[in-house]
Amino acid sequence: xxxxxxxxxxxxxxxxxxxxxxxxxxxxxxxxxxxxxxxxxxxxxxxxxxxxxxxxxxxxxxxxxxxxxxxxxxxxxxxxxxxxxxxxxxxxxxxxxxxxxxxxxxxxxxxxxxxxxxxxxxxxxxxxxxxxxxxxxxxxxxxxxxxxxxxxxxxxxxxxxxxxxxxxxxxxxxxxxxxxxxxxxxxxxxxxxxxxxxxxxxxxxxxxxxxxxxxxxxxxxxxxxxxxxxxxxxxxxxxxxxxxxxxxxxxxxxxxxxxxxxxxxxxxxxxxxxxxxxxxxxxxxxxxxxxxxxxxxxxxxxxxxxxxxxxxxxxxxxxxxxxxxxxxxxxxxxxxxxxxxxxxxxxxxxxxxxxxxxxxxxxxxxxxxxxxxxxxxxxxxxxxxxxxxxxxxxxxxxxxxxxxxxxxxxxxxxxxxxxxxxxxxxxxxxxxxxxxxxxxxxxxxxxxxxxxxxxxxxxxxxxxxxxxxxxxxxxxxxxxxxxxxxxxxxxxxxxxxxxxxxxxxxxxxxxxxxxxxxxxxxxxxxxxxxxxxxxxxxxxxxxxxxxxxxxxxxxxxxxxxxxxxxxxxxxxxxxxxxxxxxxxxxxxx
DNA sequence: GCCGTTTTCGGCCCGACTGTTTTCAGTCG
Numbered sequence: 182x183x184x185x186x187x188x189x190x191x192x193x194x195x196x197x198x199x200x201x202x203x204x205x206x207x208x209x210x211x212x213x214x215x216x217x218x219x220x221x222x223x224x225x226x227x228x229x230x231x232x233x234x235x236x237x238x239x240x241x242x243x244x245x246x247x248x249x250x251x252x253x254x255x256x257x258x259x260x261x262x263x264x265x266x267x268x269x270x271x272x273x274x275x276x277x278x279x280x281x282x283x284x285x286x287x288x289x290x291x292x293x294x295x296x297x298x299x300x301x302x303x304x305x306x307x308x309x310x311x312x313x314x315x316x317x318x319x320x321x322x323x324x325x326x327x328x329x330x331x332x333x334x335x336x337x338x339x340x341x342x343x344x345x346x347x348x349x350x351x352x353x354x355x356x357x358x359x360x361x362x363x364x365x366x367x368x369x370x371x372x373x374x375x376x377x378x379x380x381x382x383x384x385x386x387x388x389x390x391x392x393x394x395x396x397x398x399x400x401x402x403x404x405x406x407x408x409x410x411x412x413x414x415x416x417x418x419x420x421x422x423x424x425x426x427x428x429x430x431x432x433x434x435x436x437x438x439x440x441x442x443x444x445x446x447x448x449x450x451x452x453x454x455x456x457x458x459x460x461x462x463x464x465x466x467x468x469x470x471x472x473x474x475x476x477x478x479x480x481x482x483x484x485x486x487x488x489x490x491x492x493x494x495x496x497x498x499x500x501x502x503x504x505x506x507x508x509x510x511x512x513x514x515x516x517x518x519x520x521x522x523x524x525x526x527x528x529x530x531x532x533x534x535x536x537x538x539x540x541x542x543x544x545x546x547x548x549x550x551x552x553x554x555x556x557x558x559x560x561x562x563x564x565x566x567x568x569x570x571x572x573x574x575x576x577x578x579x580x581x582x583x584x585x586x587x588x589x590x591x592x593x594x595x596x597x598x599x600x601x602x603x604x605x606x607x608x609x610x611x612x613x614x615x616x617x618x619x620x621x622x623x624x625x626x627x628x629x630x631x632x633x634x635x636x637x638x639x640x641x642x643x644x645x646x647x648x649x650x651x652x653x654x655x656x657x658x659x660x661x662x663x664x665x666x667x668x669x670x671x672x673x674x675x676x677x678x679x680x681x682x683x684x685x686x687x688x689x690x691x692x693x694x695x696x697x698x699x700x701x702x703x704x705x706x707x708x709x710x711x712x713x714x715x716x717x718x719x720x721x722x723x724x725x726x727x728x729x730x731x732x733x734x735x736x737x738x739x740x741x742x743x744x745x746x747x748x749x750x751x752x753x754x755x756x757x758x759x760x761x762x763x764x765x766x767x768x769x770x
Numbered sequence: 771g772c773c774g775t776t777t778t779c780g781g782c783c784c785g786a787c788t789g790t791t792t793t794c795a796g797t798c799g
Contacts, residue, residue: 206782210771242772280788282797317790367799380799406798408787413798423799425786438784443799450783461784 182252184226188218190252190261191245193273197264199283200272214245216444220503222703223672271297277335278327279405280320288315302328333419339661341691341728343369343376346420350398351381354424357394360385361429366439372498372731374661374694379422380439388426395424431463433482438462444502452490452506465489498734517734518713520727522746525593527556528600528623528654528686528714529723533578534559535567537719540581540595546720548593553749556596557582558623561610563602567627572615575599579618594749596620596756600654605629607643609650613767616649620756623686623714625654626667634668641669642677648763651756652684652712656696663692671696675704682759684744686714687736689729690722701736711736712744 195211198204217240218226229235230253235246252258275286275298289295292313293304301324304310310321327334347365354363360383364370367380385391392412396404405421406413412424427435438446439462453460458477459468465477465486478489487494492509496517499505508514530536531543538546540557547555559578560569570578582597598621602610609616609624616622624644632640644650656674657666678685685704688695693716696704705711713729715722733743740746744755 204771207771209782214771240772244771280797284796315790315795319789323789378799406787411786413787439799441799443783446799447783454783459784463785 182256184218184221184223187249187252188215190258191215191218191248194261194264196273196276196283197268200268200276200287201264202283202287210240210242210245213240213444216502217241220501220699222700223670224675224703224707227672269296271300274298275301277331278324279334280323280327285316288313298328298331330419334415334421336419337375337377337662338418338420339691340369340372340374340376340731341725343379343420344728346416346418347379347381350379350395350422353398354381354383354391354395357385357391359387360391362432364436366436367441370440370497371442371500372728372735374698374732377421379420381422381424382432382436382439383424383426384429384432385426386428391426392424395422425462427463430481433480433486434460434464435462437483437486440497440500442500442502445500445505446502448502448506449490452492456490496734498731499737501735515737515739518730518738518740518743518746520730522740522743523552523713523726523730524748525552525554525556525745525752526715526717526723526726527596527598527621527652527712527745528558528688529556529717530559530567530600531557531578533574534564534569535718540578540585542720543717543723544585544591544593544595546723550723552593554594554596554752556598556621558598558600558621560627561599561601563604563610564600564627569602569610570599572611575611575615576618596752598623598651600625601650602627603640603644605632605640607640609644609647613647613649613763616647617760617764617767619649621651621759622649623652623654624650626658630658630667632667634670637667638670638673641674645674645677645681645683648681648759648766650681650683651759652686652714653678654686654714655688655690655693655716656685659695659697660692661694666695671700675700675707675709679704679708682762684710684712686712687729687733687738688714688716689725689727689732690716691725691728694728694732698732698735701733701738701742705736705738705742710744711738711742714745 191211192215195208199208232246232250235241248258272286272290275281293309295301295304305321305325310316311318347369351363351365354360362384364382365379366382369376369379383391388410396412396414400416401414402417403415405415410426415421425435450460454468457468458465467477480486480489484494493513495505495509529543531538531540544555560567562569562571579597582595585591585595597619599619600623603624603626604610645653657669659666685696713726713733715725717723
């Protein structure tokens with residue numbers, strides 16, 4: 182049972198309790214605990230082996246602590262097993278249909294005996310839903326449509342894909358007459374790796390024309406809701422988008438509220454209540470229960486709102502409802518890394534392996550991005566599917582890179598590297614003598630994904646112990662929305678990386694974002710150095726660092742934590758020091 | 771189920787919109 186397995190059990194318990202009509206606050210306790218575990222690093226989690234260790238953790242009380250202990254010890258939880266057996270499995274799936282929540286699903290089950298989606302579809306077709314009290318013809322119609330488009334509706338979208346759509350629409354909104362401000366909010370603004378739907382907050386005095394423009398965008402397949410201040414649509418892609426229009430003076434509140442996360446908002450509101458104010462998306466007002474008459478402060482920006490609650494400004498990426506409020510109460514938060522801090526990137530491919538741009542094209546694109554340097558790390562020979570280089574081809578590429586750097590008038594310095602396969606036994610695809618001819622080495626797993634956790638962990642740790650290895654590529658091999666990570670003990674991997682002075686990359690391919698942001702805060706505090714690597718296979722791919730920076734910010738990383746924020750001379754010194762150490766280690770053998 | 775510079779019991783964040791209802795429950799974020 183891993184941390185995430187336990188989070189998953191709690192999440193499912195919450196859903197099942199909800200379906201049974203349990204106390205909603207109990208439901209929330211399970212769901213918040215699931216969020217808490219998901220965001221907790223493996224190291225922190227590991228420090229809470231027994232129920233007693235959870236005493237100081239807010240959100241996990243005695244009952245949940247003993248359930249965690251039981252799950253860790255036995256891999257099972259009797260409470261969960263019994264609960265699961267008491268609710269038909271198909272009911273959980275029915276919750277995915279828009280407009281169906283726990284109460285309605287329960288009513289369908291109790292009054293019509295429906296236990297799954299197939300039964301629900303038949304009941305709709307027979308007209309049995311519309312005659313049910315509390316339901317009607319429209320609900321029946323919506324359910325049927327929801328079943329048919331369930332997959333598209335339930336799908337999440339990569340941050341990168343969603344951002345491209347959102348930026349285009351936000352720009353369009355800003356061009357509408359009467360619009361003072363327009364910003365995307367939601368999980369997109371928080372920089373989450375995948376996005377369920379888009380939220381747009383607009384400041385305008387007259388909502389109607391803005392909603393008219395929004396609801397008639399060419400990609401809108403369906404307008405799913407429209408009121409006085411809010412309009413919801415679904416695009417052809419299945420992506421849903423909400424537009425909310427507020428008066429200009431309330432913009433900061435609405436932007437903050439709809440940026441979330443839900444848990445962050447709950448904590449902010451509790452904090453407001455402690456000061457005698459009620460906080461909503463519309464503003465601050467005296468709380469009903471407050472008799473102190475504390476004046477409500479003026480708020481024009483999110484920074485003002487945080488200040489009113491005694492907090493330093495919290496960047497959107499950190500608003501996950503974890504410990505950001507405590508940190509912002511203690512003082513200013515660290516200055517997180519920004520796109521403009523990057524001076525180059527490592528782990529990039531060319532046409533020599535599976536990239537689509539030549540060495541020169543990649544270098545020129547790096548120059549256009551304003552970078553000082555670019556690292557080339559094409560695949561090694563074991564990745565034959567990617568046309569990996571053997572030692573001879575690599576040697577030719579190295580000499581091409583050296584002569585590029587020797588020519589005058591070049592603004593971008595190229596580093597010669599490789600993305601060297603970590604073979605199934607943990608050895609590397611190139612001999613040390615070959616690796617010694619390079620500036621740096623990215624070591625990555627590209628095969629044998631099905632190894633068990635211990636084998637995979639020992640394999641990667643062995644690679645990290647090779648002194649020629651500069652950094653570890655995509656630490657878990659996950660492909661968001663496509664492939665689960667391979668089984669690996671990240672605590673041991675991070676420990677080994679720190680112990681051996683190896684960097685772990687934050688692979689900025691929008692499908693990867695690996696190592697996950699949830700691990701970085703703790704790992705960086707313990708001394709792990711990061712490199713934000715685009716893993717570019719084209720000139721356009723270099724710009725993926727943008728999503729990598731988002732993820733790095735979610736992991737509380739500052740420029741000091743990221744190698745490729747350093748000037749060329751410092752990067753050269755870092756690589757040279759690594760090589761010198763490796764050379765000495767080789768001489769001792 | 772969690773939590774406590776008012777509380778170990780009694781609270782627990784807040785509002786828009788929809789569809790079904792004649793005043794509101796459920797869903798959603």
